[in-house]
Amino acid sequence: MTGTWLITGARPLGGDPADVLVSGEAVAEIGPGLDAPGSQRLDADGLILLPGLVDLHTHLREPGREDAETVASGTAAAALGGYTTVHAMANTEPVADTAGVVEQVWRLGRQAGRCDVQPVGAVTAGLEGSRLAELGAMADSAARVRVFSDDGQCVHDAVLMRRALEYVRAFGGVIAQHAQEPRLTSGAQVNEGEISGRLGLAGWPAVAEEAIVARDCLLAAHVGSALHVCHVSTSGSVEIIRWAKAKGWQVTAEVTPHHLLLTEALAGGYDPVFKVNPPLRTAEDVQALRAGLADGTIDCVATDHAPHPLEDKETEWQAAAFGMTGLETALRVVHEALVQPGLLDWAGVADRMSARPAAIGRLSGHGRVAPGEPASLVLYDPSPREAVDPASHASKSRNTPFAGMVLPGRVVATFLRGRPTVLDGKLAW
Amino acid sequence: MNRHLISAGDLSQDDAVLILDTADELDRIAERPVKKLPTLRGRTVVNLFYEDSTRTRISFEAAAKRLSADVINFSAKGSSVAKGESLKDTALTLEAMGADAVVIRHGASGAPHRLAGWVRGSVVNAGDGAHEHPTQALLDAFTMRRRLGRLDGLRVTIVGDVLHSRVARSNVLLLSTLGADVTLVAPPTLLPVAVGGWPCSVGYDLDAALPKADVVMMLRVQQERMNAAYFPTVREYSRRYGLDAARMALLPEHAIVMHPGPMNRGVEIAAEVADSVRSTIVEQVANGVSVRMAVLYLLLSGPGQGA
Numbered sequence: 243m244t245g246t247w248l249i250t251g252a253r254p255l256g257g258d259p260a261d262v263l264v265s266g267e268a269v270a271e272i273g274p275g276l277d278a279p280g281s282q283r284l285d286a287d288g289l290i291l292l293p294g295l296v297d298l299h300t301h302l303r304e305p306g307r308e309d310a311e312t313v314a315s316g317t318a319a320a321a322l323g324g325y326t327t328v329h330a331m332a333n334t335e336p337v338a339d340t341a342g343v344v345e346q347v348w349r350l351g352r353q354a355g356r357c358d359v360q361p362v363g364a365v366t367a368g369l370e371g372s373r374l375a376e377l378g379a380m381a382d383s384a385a386r387v388r389v390f391s392d393d394g395q396c397v398h399d400a401v402l403m404r405r406a407l408e409y410v411r412a413f414g415g416v417i418a419q420h421a422q423e424p425r426l427t428s429g430a431q432v433n434e435g436e437i438s439g440r441l442g443l444a445g446w447p448a449v450a451e452e453a454i455v456a457r458d459c460l461l462a463a464h465v466g467s468a469l470h471v472c473h474v475s476t477s478g479s480v481e482i483i484r485w486a487k488a489k490g491w492q493v494t495a496e497v498t499p500h501h502l503l504l505t506e507a508l509a510g511g512y513d514p515v516f517k518v519n520p521p522l523r524t525a526e527d528v529q530a531l532r533a534g535l536a537d538g539t540i541d542c543v544a545t546d547h548a549p550h551p552l553e554d555k556e557t558e559w560q561a562a563a564f565g566m567t568g569l570e571t572a573l574r575v576v577h578e579a580l581v582q583p584g585l586l587d588w589a590g591v592a593d594r595m596s597a598r599p600a601a602i603g604r605l606s607g608h609g610r611v612a613p614g615e616p617a618s619l620v621l622y623d624p625s626p627r628e629a630v631d632p633a634s635h636a637s638k639s640r641n642t643p644f645a646g647m648v649l650p651g652r653v654v655a656t657f658l659r660g661r662p663t664v665l666d667g668k669l670a671w
Numbered sequence: 672m673n674r675h676l677i678s679a680g681d682l683s684q685d686d687a688v689l690i691l692d693t694a695d696e697l698d699r700i701a702e703r704p705v706k707k708l709p710t711l712r713g714r715t716v717v718n719l720f721y722e723d724s725t726r727t728r729i730s731f732e733a734a735a736k737r738l739s740a741d742v743i744n745f746s747a748k749g750s751s752v753a754k755g756e757s758l759k760d761t762a763l764t765l766e767a768m769g770a771d772a773v774v775i776r777h778g779a780s781g782a783p784h785r786l787a788g789w790v791r792g793s794v795v796n797a798g799d800g801a802h803e804h805p806t807q808a809l810l811d812a813f814t815m816r817r818r819l820g821r822l823d824g825l826r827v828t829i830v831g832d833v834l835h836s837r838v839a840r841s842n843v844l845l846l847s848t849l850g851a852d853v854t855l856v857a858p859p860t861l862l863p864v865a866v867g868g869w870p871c872s873v874g875y876d877l878d879a880a881l882p883k884a885d886v887v888m889m890l891r892v893q894q895e896r897m898n899a900a901y902f903p904t905v906r907e908y909s910r911r912y913g914l915d916a917a918r919m920a921l922l923p924e925h926a927i928v929m930h931p932g933p934m935n936r937g938v939e940i941a942a943e944v945a946d947s948v949r950s951t952i953v954e955q956v957a958n959g960v961s962v963r964m965a966v967l968y969l970l971l972s973g974p975g976q977g978a
Contacts, residue, residue, distance in 0.1 A: 439863030442780040442802030442840060447864070512781025556759050558779035560800070 252286035256588025294326025294618030299544035306335025324620035477530030514562030549639030734963035808841035823850035831890030
């Protein structure tokens with residue numbers, strides 16, 4: 243379906259309306275009143291045109307938990323959410339800690355074809371936190387891994403973390419840390435505070451995140467390496483990262499859509515759809531995360547899309563799995579949480595959801611809408627306000643915390659290198 | 672009243688007083704030679720116990736039987752997902768059997784909330800994790816009112832592992848609703864970090880609290896806390912927070928000593944205190960049956976039920 247597309251009347255990065263001519267895999271021309279006889283036309287009057295979104299943090303569950311998600315279903319969900327690249331986290335079964343597994347995931351993504359899949363390699367063998375995985379082999383593989391993470395587990399051993407940070411410098415890699423001091427969070431279920439005390443659930447204190455963030459910033463500075471902090475969830479972490487950046491250290495960070503919109507109060511009914519790691523925090527944390535994303539302290543939005551089958555959520559709270567789906571709602575949530583309050587404009591959204599995550603992932607060909615650039619694009623209608631309907635989602639799982647919540651906007655079309663993956667809000671093929 | 676009794680915080684003052692007054696009336700029946708009432712004939716009460724708790728289960732069983740309900744005891748040990756049937760499937764099974772009320776004891780906080788979403792009958796929380804144990808709080812309040820004649824303005828000191836105690840949570844909520852002044856006394860490690868927001872006072876010094884207490888309630892120290900750095904040694908805990916005869920002497924003349932049981936004699940409470948005339952520990956057990964009768968009666972035969 244590649245060929246020539248003329249997208250008319252869209253507003254690139256929310257600016258003045260223009261026509262965009264897509265030819266082959268690239269954007270050929272942007273300007274008013276373009277004409278391209280024989281091209282397919284897409285009337286995009288009033289739609290926002292953004293670069294295709296890049297997710298640094300996706301759980302595709304394949305191999306191992308194909309009942310929750312597959313590369314095919316997860317990339318379909320990604321396309322429907324406006325994504326053209328997702329980074330597939332390493333905590334699969336088997337763990338993505340060898341060149342063989344990361345190449346398999348990468349190939350599955352190529353076969354699915356709706357969204358690029360960039361595997362994340364495990365930092366430690368088996369995510370066990372005791373010895374480094376073969377990071378160089380994964381970097382040199384066909385998957386060209388540059389982001390390494392034990393996400394789900396914290397690389398809590400300070401020596402191992404230091405070595406990992408140092409080692410990946412040889413191939414321009416980055417360590418993405420799941421910041422969670424394990425001893426302070428043994429059995430932890432919800433943010434430690436008023437809610438945990440009232441509900442009688444073991445608390446997950448903010449300090450357990452902040453202590454690791456602070457330590458790792460200092461380690462990254464000491465060895466001159468790049469640190470990326472996954473799913474920042476507390477105001478204290480934002481302050482520490484702001485301080486580290488002011489020092490000029492190579493520290494980047496992400497925040498999830500759910501931490502930008504939801505608070506710990508949702509745990510009050512013990513419905514595990516709101517159980518996530520790190521946990522939902524306070525309203526003050528939500529405000530600090532929004533401000534941090536707006537001022538660039540937090541570089542990007544990453545979904546931490548974590549699909550789970552129904553039976554892993556239809557349980558008592560403490561028996562339930564951690565995690566929420568997010569690919570199909572992320573842009574709408576960012577619209578609600580940042581654009582509508584005036585904290586971020588659409589150029590800012592393009593930066594935080596496409597250009598910066600691509601830069602952190604060491605990927606080229608993302609984040610810009612310009613002639614000559616790959617035509618990986620998303621068209622977004624900002625005007626509707628509709629309730630989130632999990633039944634409409636392409637993800638195999640339904641554990642969205644936004645079910646029934648009225649959110650603005652709708653992804654109308656997604657293009658991956660000139661080829662539409664989504665048209666009229668539905669999968670194009 | 673709500674359809675369920677899951678949290679003591681769900682009870683209004685009127686609800687709570689109605690339960691206590693009803694328990695008073697039902698308690699008189701216990702003095703008759705024939706203790707049984709026909710009130711809940713044909714209704715089914717399921718005791719769904721995921722934790723061993725013989726005393727609580729027997730108390731609910733006796734309460735339901737004295738009201739002529741059919742009682743099914745369903746003991747299901749262990750975490751539902753790890754071993755065997757899920758809580759949801761068990762709930763659907765009970766629903767199919769036509770349970771009018773399910774009394775649930777579960778190790779996971781919030782399990783009764785989940786259950787209430789899956790069954791049509793009333794759910795009675797008989798203790799969920801570190802969350803709540805509302806009928807224990809009701810029987811404690813009932814015992815205090817019996818012994819001391821009132822709850823409004825009563826000074827109640829609760830001592831021990833508040834952090835992990837469902838008894839403490841339910842008592843703080845219920846007693847504050849009923850107008851009592853509650854003080855929690857514990858080492859700081861065994862208090863929730865945000866306990867400052869609870870409707871009670873908090874202190875660390877038991878000796879300072881005792882002269883001002885009408886009621887002192889000692890909480891059980893769980894074995895597993897003893898190895899998790901919450902306090903240095905059992906002996907030090909006992910010295911600082913245990914109630915021995917010397918400490919009991921600091922209490923006002925009329926004050927009573929309570930314990931929800933089972934006790935660790937020699938740890939949080941000395942044997943001579945547990946067996947003293949101030950102790951209401953055995954009365955609490957007896958009162959538990961009357962209070963649970965009142966709860967089942969009001970939930971199952973109240974307006975809009977019966978059908």
